[in-house]
Amino acid sequence: MQSRTIDAMNASLVRFRRYMFASSSKKPKLAFLGPLGTYSHQAACECFKESVEYISQPTIADVQQALSVDVPFGIIPQENSINGSVVETYNLLRNPAVGRDCVVRGYTVLGIQHSLVVRRGVKIEDVENVLSHEQALGQCRTWLAVHLPMASLVPMDSTASAAEKLLSSEPGGFNPRKCAAICSSVVVTIYDDLEVLQKGIQDGEENFTRFYVLSFGTDVPLPATVVLPTQNMALLRVQAPLESLAGRLDITKAVNTHGLDLLRIDRRPSLHARPFDDVYFLEIGATSDNSEWSDRLQRAVERVKRSGAEVAVLGVW
Numbered sequence: 001m002q003s004r005t006i007d008a009m010n011a012s013l014v015r016f017r018r019y020m021f022a023s024s025s026k027k028p029k030l031a032f033l034g035p036l037g038t039y040s041h042q043a044a045c046e047c048f049k050e051s052v053e054y055i056s057q058p059t060i061a062d063v064q065q066a067l068s069v070d071v072p073f074g075i076i077p078q079e080n081s082i083n084g085s086v087v088e089t090y091n092l093l094r095n096p097a098v099g100r101d102c103v104v105r106g107y108t109v110l111g112i113q114h115s116l117v118v119r120r121g122v123k124i125e126d127v128e129n130v131l132s133h134e135q136a137l138g139q140c141r142t143w144l145a146v147h148l149p150m151a152s153l154v155p156m157d158s159t160a161s162a163a164e165k166l167l168s169s170e171p172g173g174f175n176p177r178k179c180a181a182i183c184s185s186v187v188v189t190i191y192d193d194l195e196v197l198q199k200g201i202q203d204g205e206e207n208f209t210r211f212y213v214l215s216f217g218t219d220v221p222l223p224a225t226v227v228l229p230t231q232n233m234a235l236l237r238v239q240a241p242l243e244s245l246a247g248r249l250d251i252t253k254a255v256n257t258h259g260l261d262l263l264r265i266d267r268r269p270s271l272h273a274r275p276f277d278d279v280y281f282l283e284i285g286a287t288s289d290n291s292e293w294s295d296r297l298q299r300a301v302e303r304v305k306r307s308g309a310e311v312a313v314l315g316v317w
């Protein structure tokens with residue numbers, strides 16, 4: 001990994017420790033995939049610094065569920081540069097509450113370096129199970145195949161919850177002395193009795209995750225200190241019946257006709273329709289011409305709706 005990237009990550013970890021335990025009184029709350037020390041937590045701290053109180057949630061779906069007047073902000077991982085889309089997040093974006101009560105306000109990107117972490121004294125040859133979030137397991141596939149080819153890979157709700165598991169000893173559960181977790185090295189500074197066996201085990205020199213910043217409705221202002229990159233983007237959820245090919249093709253035409261760029265498309269099975277009537281997630285941006293961006297977006301949405309598709313605007317930023 002380039003030394004500039006490592007320096008930036010180290011600086012970001014120092015800042016993270018400063019914000020992590022920031023005092024909480026009277027600040028708006030932000031829900032993140034916890035426990036303390038996840039990458040979601042670090043991304044939130046980088047972005048929101050001392051402007052919010054951080055509220056840990058056990059799963060990505062719980063982050064969305066937690067959004068309310070009392071907890072106006074959230075952050076969820078959306079895509080990784082090595083392992084692709086975060087499936088749990090796209091499953092969650094199918095929920096009708098997203099686009100209504102819960103909206104996307106923009107994104108932030110975090111550089112990620114994974115470590116193999118064990119309970120103090122455990123050696124790599126003792127490790128029979130590797131616990132982590134499925135994204136982290138996917139991002140370290142090559143290293144795991146070379147160094148721990150016989151180990152079982154065990155998906156957990158988050159990287160830091162995998163590390164926490166090493167400290168518990170449930171009867172009939174995993175023997176923590178035969179387990180390792182993949183997580184951020186910052187975790188060993190938060191939880192006692194853990195140590196890093198190997199740093200930088202991800203497949204590739206550069207590893208970045210993009211996170212969506214959420215809010216409860218569109219009216220709540222982001223704290224003044226929060227600066228998110230890139231304006232004039234939108235996330236749409238589009239559902240067109242399988243037979244409505246016109247409805248599907250019209251999406252790209254509508255976007256192009258109104259001078260917008262289709263930046264990415266994701267697809268998940270629909271929650272309520274027939275097999276293979278999928279739901280599409282489109283990220284749309286203004287081309288170099290930013291004028292009348294929201295009018296042009298609105299006209300493109302109306303046109304896709306006229307062709308028979310259901311369209312929900314999940315966020316405009």
Ligand SMILES: O=C(O)C(=O)Cc1ccccc1
Pocket residue numbers: 033037038039040041077080112133135136157158159160209
């Ligand atoms: O489990 C975490 O730490 C998360 O925040 C989800 C995740 C996992 C791996 C890479 C990026 C985000």
